Amino acid sequence: MPTNTITAADSTDLLGEGWGDLEQAFESGQEPDSTELDGVYRGRLISVRGIDVLPPLVRRVVDILAGTPLLPWRGKRFGAADVGRRSGSNVWLTMRGPDLISFRVSRAERSLVLDYDVPANPPPLRTILGEVRRLGPGLYLGRMSVRSGQRTTPLLWFTLDNA
Amino acid sequence: MRGPPLQYDAIVVGSGFGGAVSACRLAEGGMRVLVLERGTWWGAEPGRRSFPRGLLGVARSVRNIRFRRGIVHRNLVRDPAGLYELSLYEHLDVVTASGVGGGSLVYTNVMEEPEDEFFDCFPQEMRAGEMRRYFDRVRSMLRPAPIDKATALPPKNEAYVRLARAAGREDNHEHPDIAVVLGDPDEPRTVVNAAGEVQSSCNFCGNCVLGCMEGAKTTLDRTYLPAAMRAGAEIATLTEVEGISPTNTGWQVRWFDHAAGRRRAGLADRVVLAAGTLGTLRILLRSRDRYRTLRGLSPRLGAGFSGNGDQGALMLGSSLFFAGEQGPSFNAFIRTRTSDGRHRLLLGEAGIPWTGLGLPVHVARRLVGTHMLLCMGREEPDSGTVTWDGNDLSVDWDSLGDSDLFEEIEHEMDILATTAGASRLVSRLATSPHPLGNATVHPLGGCGMGDSPDTGVTDHRGRVFGADGLHVADGSLYPRASGLPPSMTIAALAERIAELALHS
Numbered sequence: 001m002p003t004n005t006i007t008a009a010d011s012t013d014l015l016g017e018g019w020g021d022l023e024q025a026f027e028s029g030q031e032p033d034s035t036e037l038d039g040v041y042r043g044r045l046i047s048v049r050g051i052d053v054l055p056p057l058v059r060r061v062v063d064i065l066a067g068t069p070l071l072p073w074r075g076k077r078f079g080a081a082d083v084g085r086r087s088g089s090n091v092w093l094t095m096r097g098p099d100l101i102s103f104r105v106s107r108a109e110r111s112l113v114l115d116y117d118v119p120a121n122p123p124p125l126r127t128i129l130g131e132v133r134r135l136g137p138g139l140y141l142g143r144m145s146v147r148s149g150q151r152t153t154p155l156l157w158f159t160l161d162n163a
Numbered sequence: 164m165r166g167p168p169l170q171y172d173a174i175v176v177g178s179g180f181g182g183a184v185s186a187c188r189l190a191e192g193g194m195r196v197l198v199l200e201r202g203t204w205w206g207a208e209p210g211r212r213s214f215p216r217g218l219l220g221v222a223r224s225v226r227n228i229r230f231r232r233g234i235v236h237r238n239l240v241r242d243p244a245g246l247y248e249l250s251l252y253e254h255l256d257v258v259t260a261s262g263v264g265g266g267s268l269v270y271t272n273v274m275e276e277p278e279d280e281f282f283d284c285f286p287q288e289m290r291a292g293e294m295r296r297y298f299d300r301v302r303s304m305l306r307p308a309p310i311d312k313a314t315a316l317p318p319k320n321e322a323y324v325r326l327a328r329a330a331g332r333e334d335n336h337e338h339p340d341i342a343v344v345l346g347d348p349d350e351p352r353t354v355v356n357a358a359g360e361v362q363s364s365c366n367f368c369g370n371c372v373l374g375c376m377e378g379a380k381t382t383l384d385r386t387y388l389p390a391a392m393r394a395g396a397e398i399a400t401l402t403e404v405e406g407i408s409p410t411n412t413g414w415q416v417r418w419f420d421h422a423a424g425r426r427r428a429g430l431a432d433r434v435v436l437a438a439g440t441l442g443t444l445r446i447l448l449r450s451r452d453r454y455r456t457l458r459g460l461s462p463r464l465g466a467g468f469s470g471n472g473d474q475g476a477l478m479l480g481s482s483l484f485f486a487g488e489q490g491p492s493f494n495a496f497i498r499t500r501t502s503d504g505r506h507r508l509l510l511g512e513a514g515i516p517w518t519g520l521g522l523p524v525h526v527a528r529r530l531v532g533t534h535m536l537l538c539m540g541r542e543e544p545d546s547g548t549v550t551w552d553g554n555d556l557s558v559d560w561d562s563l564g565d566s567d568l569f570e571e572i573e574h575e576m577d578i579l580a581t582t583a584g585a586s587r588l589v590s591r592l593a594t595s596p597h598p599l600g601n602a603t604v605h606p607l608g609g610c611g612m613g614d615s616p617d618t619g620v621t622d623h624r625g626r627v628f629g630a631d632g633l634h635v636a637d638g639s640l641y642p643r644a645s646g647l648p649p650s651m652t653i654a655a656l657a658e659r660i661a662e663l664a665l666h667s
């Protein structure tokens with residue numbers, strides 16, 4: 001049995017997958033190199049906590065909505081990869097921006113960490129923590145969690161892609 | 164995440180000379196091999212796409228045109244299953260093929276072995292003597308032979324011999340080995356080739372560059388690739404690789420499946436990049452500079468690129484020649500050498516496929532006496548560089564990189580044209596309006612073999628420095644131009660790389 005079970009080649013491969021499968025995909029992902037994410041990446045919301053308890057039809061509607069302008073989030077922009085302290089921001093409405101809600105980029109065990117605890121963000125957003133792993137060339141799977149005290153609770157899954 | 168992961172011992176990208184040989188030998192050596200080829204199967208057999216005929220057919224068989232001049236940067240994909248790719252850079256046009264069998268589908272069949280000293284530019288471990296057995300392996304599969312040993316010379320060759328004699332170049336005149344089944348053109352026979360496939364002998368139609376409907380060309384889809392499939396290799400068509408990234412245990416390859424209209428991915432312990440010089444450079448540079456999944460590659464990546472000193476010319480109104488279509492396209496040369504006896508250039512007549520183009524009779528009649536000359540020369544090393552411009556390859560090359568060579572080529576062409584009584588010689592056939600522009604069918608180099616990352620992108624085994632399990636096996640391996648048709652050498656290099664990979 002191969003140790004690596006990544007099979008997603010496209011964000012659409014992950015749509016409709018259960019929370020457990022997404023966790024497995026994330027587990028088998030590779031740690032992005034510290035300089036890997038650089039520039040703008042198209043984002044896609046893959047799953048939101050609790051959605052898998054909804055009936056399939058409702059889930060399908062949410063999947064479809066996730067790919068329409070009704071969800072104005074377009075992706076993420078990462079600052080230059082070769083500078084020491086890296087930052088990034090979320091891109092809204094069009095791939096060119098505007099950019100709203102920023103994060104700091106650092107490395108943790110096997111993931112690139114997106115830390116929203118930056119002064120420019122309103123306090124509720126500062127509790128957000130993202131982790132990103134590479135599924136393949138140009139394709140990343142990310143998990144967003146909220147921190148409260150010692151606990152982090154996963155909230156949603158997203159992909160980033162620059163194919 | 165539907166279905167089990169696609170997991171292979173080796174994924175081979177491209178099915179041309181480097182890819183077909185690699186796939187065949189690795190599969191015969193017991194590896195589970197997947198070949199990813201962006202093109203489709205071609206030929207007269209059921210299930211294959213027919214080679215183009217007629218001007219419209221040829222125009223329709225263009226796969227894509229990459230136009231990268233000035234501020235206009237476009238890749239117009241006309242038909243992902245098309246046969247020809249035209250890449251129009253600032254000063255260089257590049258014509259390549261796409262399909263199962265790669266360049267062998269449209270090449271002019273010349274299988275030329277370089278002279279021993281050419282291997283001096285390769286890493287120390289590789290010398291001409293050691294390469295001989297790999298050339299022999301290619302020979303026993305493709306069985307190339309010179310036309311004058313196999314059949315009566317076609318009229319166009321006799322005319323070329325006469326021209327060489329009249330131009331005072333008779334001593335330098337030679338017939339190269341060509342990978343075509345030869346016989347009496349009026350009574351074609353069938354033969355079973357080295358891979359057990361049936362071929363028919365050549366009828367001298369002269370349409371080699373449009374693809375051989377008769378199956379007389381000993382192409383890779385009739386030799387190495389069926390042998391690879393018999394050894395268990397899978398060949399996936401219309402699959403265009405976009406990028407590669409390392410995993411804990413090997414490599415992930417991501418490709419666009421043109422038939423399904425979606426991306427797919429597969430895993431392998433090793434990847435062999437054999438997508439042709441520009442194809443391989445595109446995958447490596449895109450992975451390094453766009454996906455940022457390849458780090459630590461040699462700074463030489465993209466350096467040492469050349470068009471192999473190619474130059475084409477049209478000779479108009481010549482009186483010496485027969486109509487150009489009789490016989491295999493390109494099978495008689497004049498060769499010149501440097502003062503110390505090294506190969507300098509080859510110059511021959513490349514038959515224009517008049518019948519295959521299906522020109523109206525009155526147009527064809529006016530074109531009698533129009534012939535194409537094709538020359539290739541040993542360009543200086545490091546004449547060109549390929550880089551990533553953010554979206555695609557950018558090729559920085561012009562004929563100033565070796566102006567002496569191109570002047571010599573013009574001079575030799577002039578002598579032939581004058582001797583042939585041509586009314587006009589249109590030299591430097593290329594779309595670039597620039598006086599330094601040119602065109603090539605032999606893009607080479609950019610992933611040159613070297614002794615270390617300072618001198619090359621791969622080692623003598625084709626292993627990419629700084630990327631375990633990643634190999635290159637195609638024309639990009641050339642450390643410098645040979646000034647000779649490269650397919651035989653590419654195939655022999657791939658034979659060697661596969662053998663060493665199996666025994667490592």
Ligand SMILES: Cc1cc2nc3c(=O)[nH]c(=O)nc-3n(C[C@H](O)[C@H](O)[C@H](O)COP(=O)(O)OP(=O)(O)OC[C@H]3O[C@@H](n4cnc5c(N)ncnc54)[C@H](O)[C@@H]3O)c2cc1C
Pocket residue numbers: 176177178179180181182199200201202258259260261262263264265266267269270271272273274275372402403404405437438439440442443446493604605606636637638639647648649650651653
């Ligand atoms: C008209 C013409 C005549 C020629 N005549 C001769 C001759 O007489 N003798 C000679 O030695 N040479 C000749 N050549 C040159 C010869 O065809 C090439 O040098 C040779 O085919 C190069 O071999 P290769 O393995 O490097 O790549 P190729 O044979 O070009 O094979 C590369 C393959 O990779 C595929 N590919 C590219 N990108 C991707 C991707 N991203 N994903 C998947 N697949 C991909 C391509 O479709 C192609 O099938 C000629 C070329 C042309 C165009």
